[in-house]
Structure formats: structure tokens, C-alpha cells
Amino acid sequence: MANSLSSLRESNRRMVTEAVRKAGSLTQAQLARTTGLSPATVSTIVRELRDLGVLAISSGGGRRNAVTLAPEPGLLVGIDFGHSHLRVAVAEPTRRVLAEQAIPLDVDTSAAEGLLAAETLVDELLAALRADRQEVLGVGLGVPGPIDPLTGVLGSSTILPGWVGINPALALGERLGLPVHVDNDANLGAIAEATWGVARGRRDVAYLKVASGVGASIIIDGRIYRGASGAAGELGHITIDENGRLCRCGNRGCLETLAGGLYLIELVRATHGPGITVPRLVELALAGDVGCRRVIGDAGRHLGVAVASLCNILNPGLVVVGGALAEAGALLVDPLQEVVHRLAIPSAAAVLSVVPGALGDRAGVLGALASVQVSNMESAL
């Protein structure tokens, strides 16, 4: 299908570029060793890619000639929508973050208001950097709900009711006049943790996002697995208790009704006042509040039931727990792990590690940045 002589060259170019991207800086001899190509071939390919503007040869470096990715002009924007917050980051094409800010968002914001807020915040950050929209190469957008892979429309979400049925990439793209790539927030968090966080270098990972809702993302062989209709990883609506509480999705006893932040704060509202939020709940638990610790521990145990199922089905080596509730660290993860080891089959539990994410509430926006396609390579064929 893709096997001609010229496709070989393209494949080798890609291999070289990828090796440089991973290592950051390499000499041509190292490049030859890692790619398995001969030094002669590497020499010509590097020269070509330099001429195409993809690679740069910094001969002035400490050693011989260091090959690096050519510095690209332009900026990337990452946007992460949550149930109650909005976070925007602006970064270089290398993904180094230059500016980042999070603002609270009203619970029942309409899509239009949310998009306007995002637009405003993007412009503010760009202004602070003395930059212009026209310098932005692309925008990555994360939303807490399943995106239809064909239409790009946000499916039924219990978290952002005002957004159902719209195409966020299209809507924001028109507003900003920029190419927007949209994805589920759990998928983006998984990408971020796999690129910079605790899942770095792992090829098969499950990522759990526990915030207002519960979502998951599955990385198989280094790529997000999306399933037949982009709904893979919708762990929040797994049935844990068939006779349980009614969920916003219409079923009973979904995981989300037992571990989702929206439901958890209802549990502590009576004792801790109506103004309590998920971050505050975590804060109190970490400070020693017994009730909050119990609520988070119970959530962890319920999550454990779902993760045990996931374990028996997929047998992952690593489960990363992210999202606002994961800020509770061991308070959430320890009970989760205990239940998984009790319920999952021993041979699956034995190889599993469950760890909190390393990127905290920045995972989503960093993943959004990572999801923006800005490969000089691509445009240079």
C-alpha cells in the first residue's frame, strides 16, 4: 500500500526527524546508530531536511555537529474546558509554555459564553506576550465529553449540558479564525502524562480523569484508542450498582454517581456548607478533615471496582489517575488500589501500578498543546 522507492526515503526522513524530536539533540553518528541507517544515508537525509527547514545543524555546540529540530516560528494555543474552570496556555512549537492562566467558569455556562471566555483569555495571553492571533499555528481544545469522530459533535455529556450537539472545533475555529483540534479531556490528559508525566515512554496505559465527572482514556501501543464511535474510555457510566442512585445519563448506579465530583460535593454540602467545591473538598481532606477523607476514600473504592473491571479486560501495566480529585494523592489512590488488588484477577493485579498523575490540573491543557499538529515535516512532505 505504501511501498515504493520514494516512500522509503519519506519513511527514513520521518524516522530521522522522529529520532531527533525524541532525543532533542543528536550527532549524525548517533543518529545513524539509533535509526540503523548508514552514516552516508544519514548525511544526505540530514542535509535535505536542513534545506527543507525541518532540521538545524548547530555546529557551534560543545561537541561535533549537533542536529536539532529547526526552531519554528509561531505559537500554539491549548484550551481546557472543565465543568467549572477554563484554562488556556500559549506555547512555542516545541511545547515550551510561555503563558498560562486558569479562570473559574460558571457551572451552567452556555457554549457561546464559554467560547467567548476562551476567546477573550486567548487574546489576553497573546497580548501579554505582545503576540498576534496570526502568529498562532493551531489550537488544541479539550472538552469533558465524547466527541463523535465523524461529525466532531459533542455527544451526550453530563458535565456540559449546554454544549451537547454543537461542534466545538468548528465553533471556536470560526471565532478565532484558526484551525482548532478538539478532543476529549481525558484523552488529552493521557497524552500529556504519556509525553511528559508519569507515563512517559509507556506504550500501554490507562488514564483516569476524576474531576466533576469521571472519564478515562486508553493508550494502546502508544496511541489513543478511540473505539468504533469515539466513545472508548467512557468509564464514568459503567454500572457499579444496578440499584444505585439515578445518574444524569438516565441509568442507575453509574460510577459517576459514586465517584464524580459533582456528586461528592453533594455529600459534604450538608456538613460543610453549600459553597464547597471539589478543590476545597480535597484541600480539607489533605488538612485532615475526617468527613472529607472518608468521602474521597469511598470514591476511591468505587473507582477501584471499575478499574478492576478495566484490569480484567485490558490488563494494563499502568493506570494513571488524574483530575482534580487526584490531587488528594494517596487518599484517593490507596483505597482504589486496595480494591483493585482484591477484585482483579491476580495475574492482572500483580503487574499493575496505580499512580497519581504528575501534571495535576495542567494535564488537560498540556495535552491540548500536544495535540496541535505543527509538523514542519508534514508540510515539507
Place this chain on the structure above:
Amino acid sequence: MANSLSSLRESNRRMVTEAVRKAGSLTQAQLARTTGLSPATVSTIVRELRDLGVLAISSGGGRRNAVTLAPEPGLLVGIDFGHSHLRVAVAEPTRRVLAEQAIPLDVDTSAAEGLLAAETLVDELLAALRADRQEVLGVGLGVPGPIDPLTGVLGSSTILPGWVGINPALALGERLGLPVHVDNDANLGAIAEATWGVARGRRDVAYLKVASGVGASIIIDGRIYRGASGAAGELGHITIDENGRLCRCGNRGCLETLAGGLYLIELVRATHGPGITVPRLVELALAGDVGCRRVIGDAGRHLGVAVASLCNILNPGLVVVGGALAEAGALLVDPLQEVVHRLAIPSAAAVLSVVPGALGDRAGVLGALASVQVSNMESAL
């Protein structure tokens, strides 16, 4: 890593061979179109492969020159162990079955007895074909339990207690003096259904084997997904009811205690006599026995809960239900599907089909045959 000039030729040879294997018989022009190579390249590659003995050109065919796989000498053996049966098949390298037989096996057969029975049956079938063990190129073996991918040892299985801790491939290989490839029976059933059955041509499929126990196999991008320790797809021990019945695995309310054949026949033993078996249960249900229908329907509903979880996690487009209980067809699958559509999230349920397997109780042994590696290609480089 694998990109040289000679690897291109090898890759193209492989592509051509694979195309011929899939289509059975192709003309060179068709081959050029399906592989994307030029007719000139196809011409030389086909000639090379003919000289190597991999392909055959049957110019006497109806049309022009039909390219086929060269007829290989030798035989393949497939062996499928179940809780209460043993099935052996002998086939040509093309996987055309020449002889096949199933015999009952005592419930608590030891590993040694089981392997002896298999050895005997293999010899009987070979004798009937006037063939010799030395003509056998390889043996595929299916066992109902997880195989450790590193050691090849059978992990904890509730179905074959006498087998735990042994390496079936090694043990049988020594007995037969032949190379044996072992795999989980659900994985083999999935391979068979994906190669010849209802999942033919599908790249992403979940296969459910419901017999004495409950197992599953997950095909992602055309390949069995095994997970970090080979335990992926162990659906039988997903917790359906935390306060349910005690399972042989030590937990409570595993799917297997609600839908596994071993438990189902206990339910009907009181009313239908102690001699009842799973096939008989299915037979009675198909004949109209109300009690048996109810038992099977309930099993389907419980399976539906687990499949709904699987659906929310993996979002497959197709779930194939195989194993002895699947012989009940719609009696099992309809209730299963009803529950899945109720519990799984709508966008996942909408794209899902649940169908009974097409290969019945032969799926395991056919998959075992398919799993034997006998590529002339490999030996011919």
C-alpha cells in the same frame, strides 16, 4: 530500525504473499492493483517467489495466469481442550481440515491424562489419514485459562484445576516431539471467527466465549490484544454483584458465577436431574423447556452487564458470542443485547452489533490450526 533497501524488497515480497494468501488466487494485474506496486515489480517478485517455492503459477486455469500459494507438504494439528471435552483436527497447511474428532473428557482430568488423551487422538487421526507424526509441521493448542506470556505457564484457572502451574506447550511438545504453540481458548476462538467466521475482515472485535467458564478475547487493529501479563480479556471474573455468590477464584459475584456453564447446570440440576450438561441445557432450551430458557436468558442478561462495561471501555463495533452456550443463539444473545443497549452509553451502544459466532464449537480448534506458524515465506526469507 527496519529500513534498508533490501528490507523494502522483503516487505514487498511479504505484501505480495499476504495478498495471495488472503485472496486465495489472484492474477498478477490484480496483485499489482491491490498492493499498489507496478506490474513490472509484481512480475519480478512473483517469479522470485515461485523460484523460492512460495508461490505457484497455475497457467492452466480458467483465465490468464492465476497466482496461488505453492502447495506445501505436511500437516497441521489443532487441539482444543475444554472443561469436559477435547477436540482435535488435522489440516493441510492451507488450513483445509482433513480430519476432526471430539471426545468427552472427565471433569477433573489431570494434566497428564489430558495430554495423553490428546496424544492418542492425534495419532488416531493421523493413522486414519495414513500419515505420520513426522509430516506434522506444527501443533496449535488451546486451553481455557490465561497463559503467562513469558513463561508459557497456565495461570490460575477455575476450569482446569489440575493444570495450574504447568507449561502445556512444553509438556505436549515433549510428548509429541513437535513444536507446539499454546494460547487461551478464547483468543483462538476469536482468531477463528476473525479469519473464517462472522468477524471476517473486521479489525476491532471483542469475542466472548461462554462455555463452562466465561472468557473473552480482544482484537485490536487485527491482532489479539494480550495486555501486560497476557490476562487481557479475562471477563469471567469481573465483579457483577459485590455481595453475590462465592466464586472459585475467591471473589464474590464474578460474571462466571452468574453465566458460566458450570454454575448454570447447578441451577437446573434439581429440576432436570444430576446428569445434565451444558449442551443438553441448550438443547432443552431450544426445544422449548421454560426453565432452561429462563436460565439461559438470565445468563444473557448478566453477560449484558459485563459487555456494557466492556462497551463503555472499548467501544467495539462488533461483539461475537461463542462457546457452548452460544449455541442457544437468540435465546442468549437477545437478552444480552437488550441489557447492553440499556446500560451502555448511547453513542457506544448505537454502533454495536452483538452476534453469535458462526463456527460453533469448532471455533477453538480452528483457531488452534490458524495459530500454527507454517509460512514458507519465513523459511525462504
Place this chain on the structure above:
DNA sequence: GGTGTAGGTTCAGGATCTGAACATTGGAGA
């Protein structure tokens, strides 16, 4: 029987990778 279309082969040409030879540079040691 004639003609056309598609299949298959051959050949020259262009593209690619590789090994060997060669120039260059940085560093270790005297």
C-alpha cells in the same frame, strides 16, 4: 477471422542505500 483489451515481460532510467576512501576535528598524552 479480425480487432481490441487486458495481462505479462523486458529494458532502460532514475532513485535509493551502502561500503570504502578521504578530509576534518577534537582530545589525550608526551
Place this chain on the structure above:
DNA sequence: TCTCCAATGTTCAGATCCTGAACCTACACC
């Protein structure tokens, strides 16, 4: 400071491979 060595990067001829075009062949249809 100087010399030598080892590693790096480049160049070039050679071999391999794919492709397009021209050519031949066989079957089908008229």
C-alpha cells in the same frame, strides 16, 4: 605545545530496487 588517534561527516562508485514505456500474447467479442 605538539603529535597522534579516534571518531565524525562527506563524497563517490557500485549494487539494488522500483517504475514507465514499449512490446508481445492470449482471450473475448463482433
